[in-house]
Amino acid sequence: MGGRDTTMVLLDENGVRCDGRKIDEPRRIMIKAGGLKNADGSAYIEFGDNKILVGVFGPRDVHPKHMSNTDTGILRVRYHMEPFSVSERKNPAPSRREIEISKVIKEALEPAVMLEKFPRTAVDVFIEVLQADGGTRCAALSAASVALADAGIPMRDMVAACASGKVADTIVLDINNEEDQAGQADMPIGYMPSLEKITLLQLDGILTPDEYKKCVDVGIAGCKIVYELQKKALYEKYFGKGDN
């Protein structure tokens, strides 16, 4: 989040944000299912200026063996940023932030994936952030769901994700990098629209109880927009372009 810089105009008197969007408007989103040859399933997402590639392997043998579970399959997620994905070159070794994001994305996907059907196996999800611009975890989670579906892994629902937040005392959808740095609150949400279940929820920033409810509400509306694009991406890969 960084410093709360108030000099920047995040929201003008007409309700237009610093990148020209309306308060309930997400950034440009493009999702593509497939694309990698060796992965069992893959997806690519452009979410604003974020560019993220996801590859899925499995269900497959677990190494090291002691990690395997005789009752269920396990899900493993690695969220990783390329050294050139951010303004200042990032050390390629995994940071504490990347390890935490890997964990919350894993726990957001677990309720969706029918792991109990594949005891003693692992499903590996590898997320590679090629270019980051605020909101990578939501974009990554949305793409990971598409990659899992592309790998043919049975799922209860796809997890769609989008952040909401508070900028210039207003609740807005899909916080971008500037709004994350200078805004008042950021709330990433992962949601299974068909099952109506929230599987990822984080918040940093201060919200009143009313704003809190509004923020969840706005975020879920964003997830539903993403969900349609996820379904469209899978439809286009498996049934070709056309009416969905």
Add this chain to the structure above:
Amino acid sequence: MASTSVIDELKKSQIIDLLDDGKRVDGRALDEFRTITIETNAIPKANGSARVRIGDTEVICGIKIQPDRPFPDTGDKGLFICTAELLPLSHPTVETGPPQPPVIELARVVDRGIRESHMVDVSQLVIEKDKSVIGVFADNVVVDYDGNLFDACSYASTAALLSSKTPKWSWTGDAPKLVDEDESVLPINTIPVSVTMGKIGRHIIVDPNGDEWASMDARITITSDSDGNICALQKGGSGGFTQDEVNRCGEISVRLGAKIREKLQAHRGSQ
């Protein structure tokens, strides 16, 4: 990576049988590359970038240019550092964790080919002698694996460097200060091109694909510069080459390198 790829014996004997008839599994001539596609400016936030495909092998390279401290013994030169990483989504056998020896070799061979050609004129990348210099990082990530990462990473790095723009810094007495966001092109002396060849039985093949790579007895990567001189070389694998074969490989590298250099040249200042 290469040495860990699993190939069944049937496939391997098929590759060798075909080579005895002068043919390859994918129908190429022995000295023919797969289709090479080069796309620059794939990562607009980087100072330069390229996405290179050689057949089904795919590599993304991003360039980061930023002030750095010089090495104590070369205070009058900027830094050039090239890395390579196999992303776990590139192949089912790739594991996370510290890089394995084959990947470290890959990064070092790619780095050496570009460094030894003096492609980037590091003497022009000095902000204040002995105190502050410009560092150029070329980070390669392998996204999909089908053999010959040496050339894929090398072309990705070279294309990304050719399309790079560098900001300007001045020395303020104790720290570098950004003076010009209006970026200028990197000082480039030459365009190095590596050509990797594999030896299977008594045959030399150019640009081995994943199955061929796993069947090779030995390999050789030879880098040539714009003047047609050879500037770096690496032999790998447990087999050997005769002197005649090494000479032939040198000729092949310079000949094919010239064609590939034309493709790379088209991306100069393309951002």
